[in-house]
Amino acid sequence: MSDKVNLTIDGRKLEAPAGSTILQAAKDANIYIPHLCHNDELKPYGACRLCVVEITHRNRTRIVASCIYEVAEGLEVQTVTERVLNVRKLVIELLLSRNKKSQVLQDIAQKLEVEKSRFELDIKGCILCGMCIRTCKEVVGVNAIGYKSRGFTREVATPFDETPPDCIACGSCAYVCPVDFIQYSEKNGVRTIWNTEFPMQKCTKCGRHIAPVKQLDHFKETLNLPEDHFDICLHCR
Amino acid sequence: MKKLTTPQDFFDYQSEVKKSVDPKKTQIIICAGSGCLAYGTQKLIDGFKAEIEQQNLQDVMDVRASGCHGFCERGPIVLISPGNIFYQKVGLKDAPEIIEKTVLNGETIERLLYKDPQTGEKIIREHDVGFYKKQQRFILGQNSQINPTSINDYLAIGGYGALAKVLSETKPQEVIDEIIEANLRGRGGGGFPAGWKWDSTRKAVGDPKYVICNADEGDPGAYMDRSILEGNPHTVLEGMLIGAYAIGSSEGYIYVRNEYPLAVTNITLAIEQARELGLIGKNIMGTDFSFDIQINRGGGAFVCGESSALFASIEGRAGEPRAKYVHATDRGLYDKPTCLNNVETWANVPLVISKGAKWYQSIGTENSKGTKIFALVGKINNTGLVEVPMGITLREIIFEIGGGIPKGRKFKAVQTGGPSGGCIPEEYLDSPVDFDELTKLGSMMGSGGMIVMDERTCMVDIARYFLQFLEDESCGKCTPCREGVHQMRVILDRICEGNGQEGDIETLEWMGQAIADGSLCALGGSAPAPVLSTIRYFRDEYEAHIKDKKCPAGVCKALITYKIDSETCNGCHLCFKPCPTDAIAGEKKKLHTLDQDKCIQCGACYEVCKFDAVIVE
Known part of the structure; x- marks a missing residue:
């Protein structure tokens, strides 16, 4: 062949x-x-x-x-x-x-039989593999985060370090991060990621929080789903 | 201006332009390159023009503001043609005298002539000046023959003739064969044969095909490409046009640093002028060949000189390189076949075509043909741009053309190839300068930076300087370059601060090799070179820093003490004023003392002392 x-x-x-x-x-x-x-x-x-x-x-x-x-x-x-x-x-x-x-x-x-790093520790946590940025762009199709600065000072950041306007709080960036540097939390119906609070949608039946409203809107828009598609959670369907 | 619709039309127009030049008219050629402009040459140009107008001498002489003449150390430079009389360090007040004595009465003005530092002899003509004697200025030499803002000046010296010749009688493949036969190698750093690159792009599948001029020159101290673009933009355009014709390209870009405003202005004007004449655009000289050029101004990132980062930048993305396992000639800009060459390479093309590959081959060494332009800077008497045949020795460049080291100090090393080149010590000064020899010595041709260092240069400190530059310019995509170069610099910092540890040299060597092997692009791939080459040739200096806690060159502040020698100090008091911390005490004509508690090792006293009474330990 x-x-x-x-x-x-x-x-x-x-x-x-x-x-x-x-x-x-x-x-x-x-x-x-x-x-x-x-x-x-x-x-x-x-x-x-x-x-x-x-x-x-x-x-x-x-x-x-x-x-x-x-x-x-x-x-x-x-x-x-x-x-x-x-x-x-x-x-x-x-x-x-x-x-x-x-x-x-x-x-x-x-x-690799490396016991420890001989280099000065400058703990940043992020190893700049870029998986978060690329996943956000290539898989989610959102492009909410990117790099800022260059060289040793390079960082993954939201535009202008402000509230990311395009982020849908899906958490894919955190999911793919190999070193668990990117984290998010959920409390009282709010998901916090990239220093921003995203309200979550409640199931109209059981009242449980399904996912961030912006994330569900994004799915509805990109997958052409009806407006009420996510009103009810998976458990209540 | 009329559009030229056939090659014959072009040749007719060119001879018309040539005829319109009055050979009897004296030309006062004033260097208006960036170096001389910084000396205030614009006022000089205006002054000459005003004087000529006032005396109503427009019929007998002309003022030509030209591109860089190369001898920047001696600017502002004025050349009187015919006669090739070379005046240096010319001031505004000299203008009337030059007009009166030299142009009108044929006398030379002694005080404006260049004095040979060895013989003390005053030199009248440019080609007899030591700096120019050993040069072969095929490219740079055109700078003084034209006003870069006039296309007619370029046409008058035969400009665009190579393009017309190619369009009227040569098939594209024959052009490529000519470039291959001439063995023109890329002047931007890699030294890849330009003809092969053209050939691959021509044969690649894809449409459109792009032709790009890389003018993102960013090496510290280097300004060869800048001077060509500023001083002779049409020759670059002509080179690109010939390349585009041979490759079968219809679109071109010039990627130029925005920090080169005069280059941007002159190349923009040149494109407009060429377009008006029909030398750029649709159906050039009435043939099927169409080609247009856009200018893309770079934002100042060094890494954008790397071809794939340059493409990313033109495409509107961050200047980040990608792996070049697929060649740009197949998939480059917008994933289309792309031929990228540097400014100097393109400028060589009209020369190869008009004089022929045979002639071009006669200059240089076996595998490096033609001339190379170097920016000769650092601890050198004759700072400037030099164009020399490949194969000339480093010694000839530094000591004959460059006039040696200032203040009678000793030569220590020369760094070639820009920040990621290597430092070559004295024992190799008789090595011929060409692509292969410099690589053998652990350095490279690079784009042509040549930084000379004297005995007062600390090789550890200099390696740290270049590494710092590359650390700042690393894009940060791949780990070895982003983190590795930074960590190498941290180690060099501690060595310079007197905290070097046993094993640091070996760690640097190991890291250097791994970074060179593992980096994604050539920036990281060559970043360790300044460290590796200085360890290779000046290992004892590293050891002195680490083991003896001494800086033999007297540079690293933490490792040196300044002292006043009681035998030689005659109390001249010269060191008194420059000391910023009042560490020097003593009356005039009496021995001075230096308070070590107050001294911050700035070296100001050391620099000003005329009697070598300040010593560094």
Whole structure:
């Protein structure tokens, strides 16, 4: 079949669909490559650099991010080499310096035999994988949050650090956050996220809070649902 | 202005323009590049014009405000043509005398001539000045021959002739073959063969195809591209037009920093003028070839000089690079085939076409052809822009063209390739300057920054400076660059502050390699170079900081003490005033003392002392 290509990962001969990435091919073959900023539902981004691998193609060896690099005929991939491990170890140490408590990071660090970060701890919590921003844009279709500033001072933020006008309080950003940096709370029929309070809709039958009004409005609008679609909660239906 | 509807029409118009130039008329050429303008050249230009008008001499002489002549150290520069008489550091009050003596009576004015620092000889003609002698100024040299705001000036020196030649007699593929044969390599940093890039873009599937000029020059101390755009914008346009014709592109962009206002003004005007003549737009010179150019002004982020970040910026998104596993020649701007070259590369194109690949190949080394423009800055006598053939040695550039190190100090290192280039020590000064040699030395050609450092430069401090620059300019997308460069800088900070630890050098080396390997784009990929190259060549200086808590160059404040040498101090009192904390005591003609408790190590006394009586330990 012409839409398949042959490659090797760690010496194993594999076949993968053309246009897929090394990370996908490795996953399909149960070969472990650590990664943080990748999610199958999102477009490849290549920012965390944890998933780097060493490839040899057309007599050239180099380090690439497996989450973006597309498979090619005759591609040879090594997922564990000294250079690869050095990059991963550095990355995990650097990320731990931003968030030493995260279990996800600690687990990866353990696999890489990194005990602790040698770098000055400047606890911010967020590791800037961008999953929240990309999920909000690509999956929810809202684009309520983004980056502010650049380089080391970069942060995920709402526009002008103010109440996010487009946020529907769906909480997807918190859901995808690998280090649980983004959090929200619910109290007395109000969901609080991004420093903003969002009133929640009550079930007209049982009185339980279903979801933020803005989130339900967004669903009704994008899915063309009738105005009263969410008046009754799932339990009362 | 009439529109030129055939190549023949163009050639006729060009000879008409050439004929209209009166060869007997003297040209007073005043450098109006950004450097000279900062000296106040505009007043000089106005002054000359007013004087000529007052004396009613318009028929015998003309004033031409030209682009940068390169010798910025000696501005404002005035050139008298014919004769090529070179006057430097010209003031407003010199204008009437230059008109009277030099233009009208053919006498030279001694005090305005350049004095050779070695021989003391006064040099009359530009090409005899040491700074210019070893240069081959095919690109920059045109600057003084034209007024950049006049398309006719450019036409008069043969401008757009290469375009007309190509449109009338050369097939697109033949143009590409010519560029490949000339082995013109990208001047923006990577050194990728331009012809191959053109060829890939031509063969790529997609419509439209874009041609882009990268004028987002942002290296500290570098202003080569700025000077070309300001001084000779039409040559860049002509290069892009030839490229677009060869590639089969109809749309182009010039991405230029908004901090270059004169460049933006001149290139905008140039596009308007070229469009009026029918050299840009639909059916150029009556052929099937149509091409238009838009200007996109950058917001000042260094990373936008990286091609994929530049595309993002043009598309209206934040300037953030993406992985370039798919080449821009296949999917670049708006995911369409895109050919991006830097200003200097485009400026080389008309030269290659008009003089031919064979001629171009005769200049340079085996794999680096033609000339390269460098911004020669730092601790150097002749600061300025130099255009030299590839293969010239660093020593020739620094000591012959650059006139060596000021104040008789010792050369220590030269940094080539911008902030992420490496520092090359004295033992390699005889290395030829070309793409491959500089890479071998742990540095790179880059876009052509060349920063000279003397013995009073601390290599740890300089590495920290460049790293700080790159830390500030990192977009923050990928971890190694965003966090790693920052943490490397933190380590350098502590080394400079006397808190360096055993093992810091090894950590920096390890991090440097991992950051270079793991970063997403070339900014992070090359960011560790200043640190790695200074460790490679000046490891002992790092060790002195860490182990002995000393800064051998006397720069890092926490590691130095200033003292007054009782033997040499003659009590001249010169150091007294500049001291901001009144740490220096003593009467005139008597030995001064320095109160260490008050001293803040600013070095002001050290800089002013004429007798080397202030010593740094």
